[in-house]
Amino acid sequence: MRARDKAAVSALRTTLAALDNAEAVPVDEADLRGVALEHSPVGVGATEAARRELSERSVVDVVRAEAAERLEAAAQLTAPAHADRATRLRAEAAVLLRFVDGPGGE
Numbered sequence: 001m002r003a004r005d006k007a008a009v010s011a012l013r014t015t016l017a018a019l020d021n022a023e024a025v026p027v028d029e030a031d032l033r034g035v036a037l038e039h040s041p042v043g044v045g046a047t048e049a050a051r052r053e054l055s056e057r058s059v060v061d062v063v064r065a066e067a068a069e070r071l072e073a074a075a076q077l078t079a080p081a082h083a084d085r086a087t088r089l090r091a092e093a094a095v096l097l098r099f100v101d102g103p104g105g106e
Contacts, residue, residue, distance in 0.1 A: 006088075007091035008092075011066070011070070011093070011096050012095070015062070015066045018065075018066055022052070022058065022062050023051045023052045023053075024051065024052070025052055063100050064096075064097075064100060067092075067100075071090065071093045073089050074086040074087075074089035074090045077089070
């Protein structure tokens with residue numbers, strides 16, 4: 001059970017980071033250049049940008065992509081020395097797919 005919890009924690013942490021990245025708004029490079037220091041925004045939150053709102057479908061797509069990434073990496077680990085890592089990646093993918101497909105799968 002403990003190994004399964006580690007897989008779940010690892011999968012959830014990286015997937016939450018991927019969701020956070022998906023919500024990020026691209027910064028326009030033009031906004032970063034040509035501003036004199038005295039014209040720079042100052043104060044708390046002056047450089048904050050509103051985050052993008054992900055739809056439920058977008059969240060599911062990100063979670064599925066994270067699971068697919070793990071399954072693909074596990075498939076590439078064919079050497080016996082990498083069996084533990086491949087097993088862990090498959091367990092992480094299973095955790096993520098349970099969130100989008102439910103306990104029984106599709």
